[in-house]
Each structure stands twice: as structure tokens, then as C-alpha cells.
Amino acid sequence: MSDVKTKISPAINLIDESFDPKKSNTYHLSILSNEKSLTFAVLDTDTNKYLVLQSFSPTLKGEDILAPFKAGSIYTSFKSVTCAVAHNNFTLVPFALFDEENKRSFLEFNHPVDNEEKIHSDTLNNLEAKNIFTISRSFEAELRKHFITVHFLHNSTSFIEGLLIRNKNKKGKKVFSDFHSSYFEIVILEDGKLLFSNSFKYKAPEDIAYYILFVYEQLHLNPEEIELVLSGEIEKTEKEHALLYNYIRHVKFASPPEGFKYSYNFDEIPNHKFFSLFTQYLITN
Structure with missing residues (x-):
């Protein structure tokens, strides 16, 4: 050998x-x-x-x-x-x-x-x-x-x-999510300052949608108005991305x-x- x-x-x-x-x-x-x-x-x-x-x-x-x-x-x-x-x-x-x-x-x-x-x-x-x-x-x-x-x-x-x-001089609220193979982070900024940060483990696309919508709900964020920006290990063609579009109007990639x-x-x-x-x-x- x-x-x-x-x-x-x-x-x-x-x-x-x-x-x-x-x-x-x-x-x-x-x-x-x-x-x-x-x-x-x-x-x-x-x-x-x-x-x-x-x-x-x-x-x-x-x-x-x-x-x-x-x-x-x-x-x-x-x-x-x-x-x-x-x-x-x-x-x-x-x-x-x-x-x-x-x-x-x-x-x-x-x-x-x-x-x-x-x-x-x-x-x-x-x-x-x-x-x-x-x-x-x-x-x-x-x-x-x-x-x-x-x-x-x-x-x-x-x-x-x-x-x-x-986002140092940006006004308003915005949600950001950075993806990895088994977990993702959610960060929310308001007027350029940190409002929220947490991480969640996931196994299925539905887990991602659930946690992100849960955060929107708990922080009283309107999914019709507050933008979600995605980065990391998520592709535009993947189910995770498509599923988020069903619930959040403004989704874009970083x-x-x-x-x-x-x-x-x-x-x-x-x-x-x-x-x-x-x-x-x-x-x-």
C-alpha cells in the first residue's frame, strides 16, 4: 500500500x-x-x-x-x-x-x-x-x-x-443574520447601536424561519417593514432563503x-x- x-x-x-x-x-x-x-x-x-x-x-x-x-x-x-x-x-x-x-x-x-x-x-x-x-x-x-x-x-x-x-450613522432598525453549518447569529441594530444579539442552532430550514420570526415578534418588529440582511453559509437558491421570503417582505444579501x-x-x-x-x-x- x-x-x-x-x-x-x-x-x-x-x-x-x-x-x-x-x-x-x-x-x-x-x-x-x-x-x-x-x-x-x-x-x-x-x-x-x-x-x-x-x-x-x-x-x-x-x-x-x-x-x-x-x-x-x-x-x-x-x-x-x-x-x-x-x-x-x-x-x-x-x-x-x-x-x-x-x-x-x-x-x-x-x-x-x-x-x-x-x-x-x-x-x-x-x-x-x-x-x-x-x-x-x-x-x-x-x-x-x-x-x-x-x-x-x-x-x-x-x-x-x-x-x-x-451602520454607525444609519437610522432606524435593521436585522442581520450570519449563517454557519449548524447555527446562525441574529443581530439587530437601532440607529447604529446594538439592540439584540443571539445565536440559535438549527437542523432544518423551518428552524431558521421559526427563530427569526420569533425574534421579530418578541421585539415587536414589523416583518412587512424591517429589512433582513443575510450573510455567511446561505445561498440564494436554498430553501432557507426561499422560506424567509414567505414571511419577511424585505430580504437581501450582505x-x-x-x-x-x-x-x-x-x-x-x-x-x-x-x-x-x-x-x-x-x-x-
């Missing part, structure tokens, strides 16, 4: 012709990790242009988690690296209540913490709050082996902060964060899919 490992090809592999490993001292690497994929985006901080987008669905565990990325053509050193984890075990705590020594207690009040997980916190400056969450110890160790100064954050932090930055340029290659992917990934750099620099 051959010992050669099967090469894992990226599900998305978009590389601009201007990408140059020799310029890595000007490049920022953003990583998004969830239960089904590992996605990488490279930003040229000199030109403020995203040059690379790669996504893998790794079947390898532990030490091999970065193997597909390291085997590719863009693996190099970087000026800075951020990594967001996407799962629904997180808790937002206002600055006034946050205590570094009690992070575990805050998180365990809402979510169980496994011994194989390490507790982290990041900062939402526009919300004046901390986000407490967990990261697999083995995953963190592997990333730090290759990217010593990697900054970890939760995906909800980049999602919420990105929305607060984009556009990428302003302030950046994007390689023309990125036109191959839906604009809304990686809103939070592209926002990472805005809130950590």
Missing part, C-alpha cells in the same frame, strides 16, 4: 496574479475556522486589496489541520495573522462587569466547557464589551506553531463589530465590507459569503 497521502484540493482557490510571497511583510492573513471548513484570506495592507481566498474542508485532525494550506502556493510568513472560530459557545459581557479571573464562570453560566478547550476573550470596542469563547487546545497549539503572534477572536466579534462600523478592494477573481463567489472573514482586519488593527 502506498504511503503517499491524498492531496486535499481547496473548495475555493482564488489567487490574484499580483500575489507575491516576497511581499509577505505587507500581507495580513485572516483565518476562519468552523466545524466543516478552514478558510484563508490574504490582504495586501499597502494597497488595501484582498488578493487570496482559499477554503478547505479538512478531513485531517490535530497536527495535520493546516497540511492542505501549507502544501499550497501561498504559505509564507505574514505581517500579521488573525483567526476567528465559529461556534455558538460564546458570551458577551459588558466592560463594567467583565473580570479576567472569572471568564470560565461567565461562559459556563450559558455553555458547558470541555477540558480539551481553552477559554479566550476578545474585545468589541464599539460595543464596550468582551466576548468570551473557547478554542480547541490542539488547534490553538498547531496555529501558534506556524503563526506565533496569531490573534484569536470569535466570529461573532467580527460580525457584530463589522455591522457597528458599517455586500462585502467597504474600505477594501477585492481581486476580480472574487467575483466567482457570492458577495455575502465571507463578510465576517473580510471584517477581521478592520477590528484588530
Whole structure:
């Protein structure tokens, strides 16, 4: 039997012709990790242009988690690296209540913490709050082996902060939902400020419609008037999207964060899919 490992090809592999490993001292690497994929985006901080987008669905565990990325053509050193984890075990705590020594207690009040997980916190400056969450110890160790100064954050932090930055001077109420393979987040802004944030697990399209309509009802939002903006792992052709149109009049998909340029290659992917990934750099620099 051959010992050669099967090469894992990226599900998305978009590389601009201007990408140059020799310029890595000007490049920022953003990583998004969830239960089904590992996605990488490279930003040229000199030109403020995203040059690379790669996504893998790794079947390898532990030490091999970065193997597909390291085997590719863009693996190099970087000026800075951020990594967001996407799962629904997180808790937002206002600055006034946050205590570094009690992070575990805050998180365990809402979510169980496994011994194989390490507790982290990041900062939402526009919300004046901390986000407490967990990261697999083995995953963190592997990333730090290759990217010593990697900054970890939760995906909800980049999602919420990105929305607060984009809607700073906007009036009225608007609902936003960011989707992942087994859960989704709902954020409601009013006059550019956070009114509501929560996450919900789902198994079927009907679950999504139920929770979103429940939030509309509880916060007395008129589904005929208040717009719903979708981002993340949801497609325009999927049943989840079609079902929402039955109940909410104004449903649209998010556009990428302003302030950046994007390689023309990125036109191959839906604009809304990686809103939070592209926002990472805005809130950590």
C-alpha cells in the first residue's frame, strides 16, 4: 500500500496574479475556522486589496489541520495573522462587569466547557464589551506553531463589530443574520447601536424561519417593514432563503465590507459569503 497521502484540493482557490510571497511583510492573513471548513484570506495592507481566498474542508485532525494550506502556493510568513472560530459557545459581557479571573464562570453560566478547550476573550470596542469563547487546545497549539503572534477572536466579534462600523450613522432598525453549518447569529441594530444579539442552532430550514420570526415578534418588529440582511453559509437558491421570503417582505444579501478592494477573481463567489472573514482586519488593527 502506498504511503503517499491524498492531496486535499481547496473548495475555493482564488489567487490574484499580483500575489507575491516576497511581499509577505505587507500581507495580513485572516483565518476562519468552523466545524466543516478552514478558510484563508490574504490582504495586501499597502494597497488595501484582498488578493487570496482559499477554503478547505479538512478531513485531517490535530497536527495535520493546516497540511492542505501549507502544501499550497501561498504559505509564507505574514505581517500579521488573525483567526476567528465559529461556534455558538460564546458570551458577551459588558466592560463594567467583565473580570479576567472569572471568564470560565461567565461562559459556563450559558455553555458547558470541555477540558480539551481553552477559554479566550476578545474585545468589541464599539460595543464596550468582551466576548468570551473557547478554542480547541490542539488547534490553538498547531496555529501558534506556524503563526506565533496569531490573534484569536470569535466570529461573532467580527460580525457584530463589522455591522457597528458599517451602520454607525444609519437610522432606524435593521436585522442581520450570519449563517454557519449548524447555527446562525441574529443581530439587530437601532440607529447604529446594538439592540439584540443571539445565536440559535438549527437542523432544518423551518428552524431558521421559526427563530427569526420569533425574534421579530418578541421585539415587536414589523416583518412587512424591517429589512433582513443575510450573510455567511446561505445561498440564494436554498430553501432557507426561499422560506424567509414567505414571511419577511424585505430580504437581501450582505455586500462585502467597504474600505477594501477585492481581486476580480472574487467575483466567482457570492458577495455575502465571507463578510465576517473580510471584517477581521478592520477590528484588530
